[in-house]
Amino acid sequence: MNGKKILFVSSELVPYLPENEVSLMSYETPKMVNGNGGQIRIFMPRYGNINERRHQLHEVIRLSGMNLVINDMDMPLIIKVASIPKERIQVYFIDNDEYFKRKGTFLDKEGNLFPDNDQRAIFFAKGVVETVKKLNWNPDIIHVHGWLASLLPLYLRKLYADEPLFADSKIVTSVYKKSFEGELDQDMVKKIAFDGISQESISQLAEPNYNNLLKVAVDYSDAIILASEEIPEDLQNHISNLEKPVLPYVSLQEFEEAYANFYNTEVLK
DSSP, rough: OTOOOOEEEOOTTTTTTTOHHHHHHHHOOOOOOHTTTTTEEEEEEOHHHHHHHHOOOOOTTTTEEEEEEETEEEEEEEEEEEEETTEEEEEEEEEEEHHSSSSSSSSSSOOOOOOHHHHHHHHHHHHHHHHHHHTTOOEEEEEEESGGTTTTTHHTTTTTOOOOGGGGOEEEEEEEOOHHHSSSSSSSHOOOOOOOOOOOGGGGSSOOOOHHHHHHHTTTTEEEESOOOSOOOOHHHHHTTTTTOOOOOOOTTHHHHHHHHHHHIOOOO
């Protein structure tokens, strides 16, 4: 991995959110790359339940101040950064008061999905791309973790298809076990189509559930990592029918060599 640039985009990350499969692997994988001489950037949403004072987040004025258009609404993009203690790893946070100030990640106090999770996912994907463009940092690999980040491959391959910064970037999506029941907003397809992305290319999102979100993610990725032991059968079958490199599940204790080898021999070949 020496000298390779890898952009990690995740919906969850320890130590900023509680530990689960997504948040832990979103930390361990860049840590591994960093330790093997790779260059990394990590992006995640700045949820309202992240303690900014404790984790010493601060706004980066030169990266903030842009408005992103989401479903015909101008939404200000705020970029904050923090460093993971001991690791010398910097994390970029995508923020917006309307979408991320509330004290929750994906669910309200009653345990229901936030009704605007679809718009939050769109904002996050576009916010990451626009910020990386401002950084003028061209990644060799873009590695996506978590369903809220799952629109990034679609946006990179469709809306930003002509962006030279990402022309040679390979996209890897880690697929985890099903993490929410139900569906996002039924008008999600229309909101994505507002950005000039054809409805045909996202027809699966007519039913915007977990499996279909991940199907869209893997369809526009170059390689896939099965990051949980139990992947929904419907999603597993979809992946099996794709002619793309797939890394089967490996445990946390064994992942370092497997991931590094997959990056080098299957993704960057």
